[in-house]
Amino acid sequence: MAEIDHVSPLAPARFPDLPEVGGVGMSAAAAGVKYRGRTDVLVCVLDEGTIAAGVFTQSKTASAPVEWCRANIANGRARALVVNSGNANAFTGKRGLAATRETAKQTAKLIGCNQNEVFLASTGVIGEPLDASRITKVLGRGVKRAAPGNWPQAAQAIMTTDTFPKAATARVRLCGKWVTINGIAKGSGMIAPDMATMLAYVFTDAAIPAPVLQEILARSAGKSFNCITVDGDTSTSDTLMAFATGATGNTQDFENADDPRLKQFIKAFDEVVLGLAHQVVRDGEGAEKFVTIDVCGAEDDTAARRIGMSIANSPLVKTAIAGEDANWGRIVMAVGKSGEAANRDRLKIWIGGVRVAVRGERDPEYREASVVPHMKGQNIIVKVDVGTGGKGKSTVWTCDLTERYIQINADYRS
Amino acid sequence: MAEIDHVSPLAPARFPDLPEVGGVGMSAAAAGVKYRGRTDVLVCVLDEGTIAAGVFTQSKTASAPVEWCRANIANGRARALVVNSGNANAFTGKRGLAATRETAKQTAKLIGCNQNEVFLASTGVIGEPLDASRITKVLGRGVKRAAPGNWPQAAQAIMTTDTFPKAATARVRLCGKWVTINGIAKGSGMIAPDMATMLAYVFTDAAIPAPVLQEILARSAGKSFNCITVDGDTSTSDTLMAFATGATGNTQDFENADDPRLKQFIKAFDEVVLGLAHQVVRDGEGAEKFVTIDVCGAEDDTAARRIGMSIANSPLVKTAIAGEDANWGRIVMAVGKSGEAANRDRLKIWIGGVRVAVRGERDPEYREASVVPHMKGQNIIVKVDVGTGGKGKSTVWTCDLTERYIQINADYRS
Numbered sequence: 016m017a018e019i020d021h022v023s024p025l026a027p028a029r030f031p032d033l034p035e036v037g038g039v040g041m042s043a044a045a046a047g048v049k050y051r052g053r054t055d056v057l058v059c060v061l062d063e064g065t066i067a068a069g070v071f072t073q074s075k076t077a078s079a080p081v082e083w084c085r086a087n088i089a090n091g092r093a094r095a096l097v098v099n100s101g102n103a104n105a106f107t108g109k110r111g112l113a114a115t116r117e118t119a120k121q122t123a124k125l126i127g128c129n130q131n132e133v134f135l136a137s138t139g140v141i142g143e144p145l146d147a148s149r150i151t152k153v154l155g156r157g158v159k160r161a162a163p164g165n166w167p168q169a170a171q172a173i174m175t176t177d178t179f180p181k182a183a184t185a186r187v188r189l190c191g192k193w194v195t196i197n198g199i200a201k202g203s204g205m206i207a208p209d210m211a212t213m214l215a216y217v218f219t220d221a222a223i224p225a226p227v228l229q230e231i232l233a234r235s236a237g238k239s240f241n242c243i244t245v246d247g248d249t250s251t252s253d254t255l256m257a258f259a260t261g262a263t264g265n266t267q268d269f270e271n272a273d274d275p276r277l278k279q280f281i282k283a284f285d286e287v288v289l290g291l292a293h294q295v296v297r298d299g300e301g302a303e304k305f306v307t308i309d310v311c312g313a314e315d316d317t318a319a320r321r322i323g324m325s326i327a328n329s330p331l332v333k334t335a336i337a338g339e340d341a342n343w344g345r346i347v348m349a350v351g352k353s354g355e356a357a358n359r360d361r362l363k364i365w366i367g368g369v370r371v372a373v374r375g376e377r378d379p380e381y382r383e384a385s386v387v388p389h390m391k392g393q394n395i396i397v398k399v400d401v402g403t404g405g406k407g408k409s410t411v412w413t414c415d416l417t418e419r420y421i422q423i424n425a426d427y428r429s
Numbered sequence: 430m431a432e433i434d435h436v437s438p439l440a441p442a443r444f445p446d447l448p449e450v451g452g453v454g455m456s457a458a459a460a461g462v463k464y465r466g467r468t469d470v471l472v473c474v475l476d477e478g479t480i481a482a483g484v485f486t487q488s489k490t491a492s493a494p495v496e497w498c499r500a501n502i503a504n505g506r507a508r509a510l511v512v513n514s515g516n517a518n519a520f521t522g523k524r525g526l527a528a529t530r531e532t533a534k535q536t537a538k539l540i541g542c543n544q545n546e547v548f549l550a551s552t553g554v555i556g557e558p559l560d561a562s563r564i565t566k567v568l569g570r571g572v573k574r575a576a577p578g579n580w581p582q583a584a585q586a587i588m589t590t591d592t593f594p595k596a597a598t599a600r601v602r603l604c605g606k607w608v609t610i611n612g613i614a615k616g617s618g619m620i621a622p623d624m625a626t627m628l629a630y631v632f633t634d635a636a637i638p639a640p641v642l643q644e645i646l647a648r649s650a651g652k653s654f655n656c657i658t659v660d661g662d663t664s665t666s667d668t669l670m671a672f673a674t675g676a677t678g679n680t681q682d683f684e685n686a687d688d689p690r691l692k693q694f695i696k697a698f699d700e701v702v703l704g705l706a707h708q709v710v711r712d713g714e715g716a717e718k719f720v721t722i723d724v725c726g727a728e729d730d731t732a733a734r735r736i737g738m739s740i741a742n743s744p745l746v747k748t749a750i751a752g753e754d755a756n757w758g759r760i761v762m763a764v765g766k767s768g769e770a771a772n773r774d775r776l777k778i779w780i781g782g783v784r785v786a787v788r789g790e791r792d793p794e795y796r797e798a799s800v801v802p803h804m805k806g807q808n809i810i811v812k813v814d815v816g817t818g819g820k821g822k823s824t825v826w827t828c829d830l831t832e833r834y835i836q837i838n839a840d841y842r843s
Contacts, residue, residue: 076765076773106761108774108790141758142791246744248759249766330660330744331838338839344555345662347520351490352663359490360522376522377556417839418832424745425752425831
C-alpha cells in the first residue's frame, strides 16, 4: 500500500459530520494484516434485533467472505460486522473459508450471538492466504471499544488505495420519528490495486422489516453502485449492506418498499447510497474529472443503462475527456458497440448542454469553441438521445482515464 | 495524423515479399483527404469474374461505406475496391451516403462495370463530412496506374496511426494448381485515433464460388480478427473482405468449405488472415508486449472466447503485464466477471508455462521468481483452465496497456 501522497482532486472538501445511529457501535484496530502504522480492521457491534440486507458481487470467483455473507443474509439478522483491509481472502481455497469461519466464530463468542449474525468482508490482495489469527487477536479489544461516534475511524480502517475516507448521512422523518441514515464506503473506482473491493455499509436506527429493507437496498443499488464504473473491472468482493437497528422504535408494519409512508425515508436512503457511489467514482484511480452520462430514447431502462455503461467504459471516450477534447465521434462509436438498439440517423448528443450532433451528423449550429470551457472543468455532462423513440432512460457516472491510472496499476507490487 | 516518429517495438522486421496475384492490380494516390505529403487513396482493379466475400462491423452506428458494402456483398461479384484514409465517412448523414454513391458511380464508369461491383471503405475521423470530389478526381489516374506489384504502396495508403504497413502471404496447391493468397490490413489495435477502422483485404487468384468463399472468410474471422482486442472499442467501419479472381483457372466445383480438396487452401488462407490480425495487435496503440491467452475447460468454445476476451480487455490485467507483474489474481477477477460458467475451486492458471494457481488457490510449488524472466519478455503467454470440465476452448490475442496509449488518445486532435 502506497502512502497517500496524492488526494484525488475530486475529493469532497471534508469528511461529513455523522450523527450517532442508535444501536450501532464501532471501533478500528491495527492488526498488521498487510499495512504497517495504520488501522486495518473495523469491528462494528449492532444491537439485538438489527435487521440486515445485502447485495454482493456477481463474480463467479467471489471471495470467501462474500460466500459467507450470501449464505447468511437470508436470515435477515445481524449483530456484528468485521471488515479487514490488506487481504481480500479471495481465491484462497479451503483455508480462506476456514479463516472466515474462525473470524465469525470468535466474534459470535465475544458478543454472545449466533455465527450467522456476523457479517464479514475482506479487501486487498487476491490469492494470498489470510492469517485469521491476526484478526481474531484484536477482536476482543475491538468489541470492547466499540462506540457510537467512531465513524471517521471506521471509514479509514477499510481503505486500501483510497485517497480519502468516504461517508454520507441523512436525517428524515419516518412515521412521526426522526431517523438517521449513515453510510461508509471504500473503493478507488470500482477497483483498487490487485482488484480489491468496493465495500459500502449503510446504517439506520429506523425499524424496517428484513424483506422491505432488502427491496429498498436492491433498488437503491440499481440506481447507484450498479451505475458507476471506473474501468469495468468487477471485484471478487463487492459488497453493499444495510443495517436497521430499530432503535427509534418506529412503527414497522410496512409490507413492501412501495408503502407510501416509506417514500421520504427511501428518498433519503437513496441519497446516502448515491452519495457513497459518487465518492467511489471521485476517488477513481487517477481521476481528474467526474463524468455524468444521461441516456434517453432507448428501448427500455436496461438498454439505456447498457448504452450508458458502454460510453462510460470506453477507453477512447475516457481518454478524450482526460485530454479535454469534446470528441463526440467516440461517443457515437460507444453507442454503436453497445449491442442495444439505436437509430443512427436520429441520434442526438449534447456536451455540457450544447447540442453537438443531430439527425445522424454534426449539428450545423455547433462550434467546438462553445464546449471548450465545459471540457476544461471538473464536472463533465454528456447527454445522448439514442433515437429509438422508446422511453428508456438511465444515468451513469464515471471518471476520466489518465496516465496516472496506468502508473498506479502497472507499478503496484513491483 | 502524427508523423510516424515511433515504430511499434512489436513490428515485424520487414515488409514481406508479396508475389503478384493474377487478376489484381493496385495503385495508391495522394488526394489530400486530410493528410499532406502522403498517399491516402487505394484503388484496386479486379479482373472480370472476381468473386467477393466480406464480414463487417457489428456496430449499430456503422459508416456509410460499410452500409454500401453490406448491401452489395450478396451479389458476390467485385471489379474494384476504393479505400481512403483520413476520414471515416461515419455519422455523416445523407451527405455521407451521397459521397459513397458518387465514388462508386465514378469508379464503375472508369472500369466499365456495375456500381454494385465496386466496394468501398473509409478510415479516419468520425463525423466530418467527406468531400467525394477529392477522391473522384484521382480515380482516373488511379485506375490507369493500377499494376500487379504495388502491394507496399497499397498497404501504406490505407494507414492512419498505424506505425507500420501490414501484409501477409502464402502459396498453396489447390486441385493441382499453385495459388497465391495475399493480404493487407490496417489498424492500430482494434482502434485508431478517433476510432478509425480496422480494414483487412485478402486476395487470391484461386477460383472459389461466392458462398464457399464467404464461408471460408467468416470461419477464418471467427478464429482471428474476432479473437483480438486492444481496448474493446469497436469501430464503426471494421471490414474484412476476400477477393478470388480465379486467374489460376482451377476447378471450382466446391459445394462448401468442408470439401476436403479445400483443406490445404483454407489452412493457408487462415494463416494469412491470422497473420494480419496479429500484426494489428502488434501495432496496438502504445503496445510493448504481445499477449496470447489460451482458455480451456469452458462449457463451449463461445464461453471460452468470452472468458478470453474478458481477460484480454481487463485494464488491470493489461496494466499488470505492462508492469511485468505476474499478477494472476487479476486474471481470476477477469474470469469471474465474464459472466460465463467457471469453477473457482478447480481453476488453474499458467503463466509462461509455469502453473501459478491450482484448486482455487496459489500453487504451493509456485515461486514468483520462476516467471520473472517470462514477464520481462515481449511475448506473454497465459493459459487458464476454468474448470467446468467442459471441452470449450479458445485462443485470443491482445497487447499490454501502457501510458503511451493514454498519451496517444488524450492528445489526439488537441
